[in-house]
Amino acid sequence: MQARLIRREVLPFVLSLAALAAAALLIDAALHLLDIVWIGRWLGIPGTLLILASTAYSLRKRKLIKAGKPAQLLRWHEYLAWLGSLLLLVHAGIHFNAILAWLAVWAMLITVGSGLTGKYLLARSKRRLEATRKQMRDQGLTPAQLADRTYWDSLTFDMVKRWRVVHFPITLAFAVLAISHIVATFLFWSWK
């Protein structure tokens, strides 16, 4: 028996990321078709606020705040960050205007991707891999045979693990770039 990590775990992860991209494209297209693109310009504000709200889990995890159940906060972290990212993607559109804002979008996408990695892949992959290994040991396979059979799954798991490490530092990059973008907007744009 194989753990089948790619089909069972990687694909749902990719699909949830694709759903984010597809939803953003659909909303963006609708705004353009209805000629209400001005809404997209203002979606940056609710998107940022949602992502800020989602960081409650990160603060709770690092014991900077003490209220809230971590498990519940994690669920909110996922939902709010996904929705906030969606709004920010619509806000960004497929426009190549200022490099700073464009980099901020990429940093956000990498953050979301690494976050979804944590959600979908790590915990469940680990559980699956361990279950498979245990089953194989129960069948009386030697460690060498076991390592041979789970070679690809182990490799996938290691890559996933490395990807997960990116989540916090890249969030830092996203924060700095987004703040730069917001400051530049306040500095140069008139809110009229």
Place this chain on the structure above:
Amino acid sequence: MKRGWLCWTIVANLLVLVGLAFAYPQLMISPGPLVAGHTELATDCFACHTAWQGATAQKCTSCHALPDIGLRTPNGTALPQRGLKTSFHQQLSEQNCMACHSDHAGPKLTKHSRKPFSHALLLPAARQDCETCHAKPTNTMHSALTVDCVQCHQTDAWKPATFAHATLAQDTSWRAAKPATRRPVTRCIPRSRATARSATLQLPGSRRPSSMRNSLCWIGTTTPLASPATSATTTVATPVMGVTSTRPPTSGANTTKKVSSTWRIASSATAVPAVNTREAGVKGVRVGTAASVIDLPKSALPPKSDVRLLSDGNQRENRKSNMRSARWCATQCGRARPGGAGNVPFDFSRRTRSAACLFAGLPACIASAAVVAQRSSPRIDKMSCRSPSRRITSR
């Protein structure tokens, strides 16, 4: 340890990026390159922007003095005059440069939605004076007119336009051209200028008098004609139907005469200004002629006093008018006329009636009758039910 290095790498990159934002703001922050005239300002954001306030008109006018805009450059060089459009910037109601101008070339996707100019920004006096910026149409419909364009046209677009015959009463050129006793009666165009669209309606060619063959005329109203056969009759000609309706003289109120010279007023010699509908550029209506359908301008419609189609929006009046329209349609299309069929003399030949119904659009008639039954009374399409109050007879 590994993660520590990663963090430091990212922090270093961020510092470089933020530094780049200060060094190359035109790339890192600017939403697009500046217009050609401002290339030397590309790296100096605060030449136009005030910190925390955005771009302000004061910054623009510090270089571009208002009396000079459109006439000479900030250096004092005179600008070449471009056609009619002299500088109108001095006639603007407020100084809001950003309402029309953006120095950054914006995203290509949203470029089409920009509206670079709005007439609403002009002072009321300048807004009325269209000809300082726009050339007057040279076609025969417009060239002689002296009334303001805004009588018929809006400032946001040339079309759609509205036309009321009362407008002509204000027009000095029109009044000078027409004797007071004769009202504008007919719109004719030479057949060669008609724009054939499709042969959807075939009226019997033999019924067309020879005077009609060289021109297309579509409205006749209350003009006394010196016709031997109809000397006491006011002739109303509608080539749409291929028939002539007659209005009895006031002395013989209850009789309707047939008119022998049906198309008499249709000769090109007596035609009032010929209208090429393409030149006119006015939203028109479709009218069938002997072998074609052409687009006619709204000005070709009969005046209100004659056919009562151009209702003034009064709902009750609309409803009454629609009732008449529906009745008229019903009779023309061979349907039973409410209140007795024998009261109105109509003896269309089958073929002509079919053509009339085809043109008038039976569905439109039925729909309008249905509308009458409803409580709301929108106006009936002017061409689908042309003349509810006329008595119609055929040749």
